[in-house]
Amino acid sequence: MSAIIVDPCHFTRLAFTTLLLERGLPAQEMLAIKTLSALRENIGLMMPQAVFINELCFCRTPAGITAFRQIIDDYPTTQFVILLACEQANYREFVSLRNNIVILSKSARPLTLHPLLHQCLPAVPAPDDAGHVDLSPLSLSRSESQVLSMWMAGQPTPAISARLNIQQKTVSLYKGNIRRKVGCQNNQVIHHVARLAGQLTSGIHVTGR
Numbered sequence: 001m002s003a004i005i006v007d008p009c010h011f012t013r014l015a016f017t018t019l020l021l022e023r024g025l026p027a028q029e030m031l032a033i034k035t036l037s038a039l040r041e042n043i044g045l046m047m048p049q050a051v052f053i054n055e056l057c058f059c060r061t062p063a064g065i066t067a068f069r070q071i072i073d074d075y076p077t078t079q080f081v082i083l084l085a086c087e088q089a090n091y092r093e094f095v096s097l098r099n100n101i102v103i104l105s106k107s108a109r110p111l112t113l114h115p116l117l118h119q120c121l122p123a124v125p126a127p128d129d130a131g132h133v134d135l136s137p138l139s140l141s142r143s144e145s146q147v148l149s150m151w152m153a154g155q156p157t158p159a160i161s162a163r164l165n166i167q168q169k170t171v172s173l174y175k176g177n178i179r180r181k182v183g184c185q186n187n188q189v190i191h192h193v194a195r196l197a198g199q200l201t202s203g204i205h206v207t208g209r
Contacts (some may be wrong), residue, residue, distance in 0.1 A: 001123040002029040002046050006053040007083065008038050012106065016052055023117060023124040036064055036071075043075060050079040050120040051181065052104075059085075064150050065199045072200060076100060079120040080197065084189070090188075093183040096135045097204070138181055139205035147174040148204075152191050 003025065005016045013032040020030055031042055036057045043051065058068035072080055081102045093112060094104040104116065115133045119123050140148065143164070150160045157175075161168040182190050197204045 001121055002027070002048045003050045003052065003121060004039060004046060004048045005030065005032045006036065006051065006057050007032075008034050008054065008056060011148070012054065012083070013131065020117070020121075023114075025124050032161065036068060040067070040071065041070065043078070044154060047075075048078055049123075050081060051080045052083060054085060056085050059199070060194075072101065073098065081116075081120060082200075084192065084205065086202065094133070095182050095193055096137050096199055097193075098137050099135070101200060103193055107200050113133075120125070133157045137205055139195075140178065140181065140206045141174075141208050142206055144174045144177055145206045147171055148178055148190075148194060151175065151178075151187075152194055 003020060005013050007013050007016075010131055013034075015029075017032050021027060031046060031048075033039060033042065034057075036053075039051065039053065039057075053068075057062040077100070079100050079102065081104050083104055083106050094102055094108060095115060096102045102116070102120070104113075109118070112133065116135075119133060119135060143166075146164060147160055150163065155163070157168050157171045160171045163168060164171070178190060179185050182193055184190060
């Protein structure tokens with residue numbers, strides 16, 4: 001069972017390598033690299049159980065996004081953990097987009113990070129006091145998805161209310177549901193997650209009404 005860490009920051013690579021070593025993953029089962037091209041070269045050789053990758057490694061160009069999306073499609077049994085770059089947003093949690101795609105804050109709390117690592121890499125034991133994390137993919141109702149789309153486009157609550165022919169308090173309720181499901185009150189993070197979902201998948205799952 002192996003892992004690849006992809007991050008341009010030496011300290012992040014060192015931190016993840018050290019953490020996995022401390023949790024019991026052998027050094028020979030880890031590879032720490034800097035670029036998406038290096039990931040492309042090595043993933044087929046290692047066939048890792050998990051890839052931890054800073055979004056800056058792929059998100060700066062359409063070509064990078066396309067290349068990373070293809071890697072995800074080519075290795076459906078690998079768990080891809082995307083490290084958020086917007087750390088100023090003070091987000092300390094994670095959100096699952098698909099069964100094999102998780103977005104994770106670099107500032108995630110140990111109580112979140114340790115069980116998440118264990119579920120991505122079962123050979124890495126979690127501390128005895130670690131709980132279970134739910135990796136069920138994020139999903140929104142159709143109404144929540146419509147509100148999110150207009151919200152991301154910069155439309156205020158009154159405009160969304162008028163466009164969807166619903167009360168403003170209902171729009172606020174849907175926004176609250178979205179915040180709860182993403183696990184964050186910060187609009188920047190919510191929009192960031194939605195943008196990544198659109199870039200790497202067909203978008204956030206939409207279910208029901």
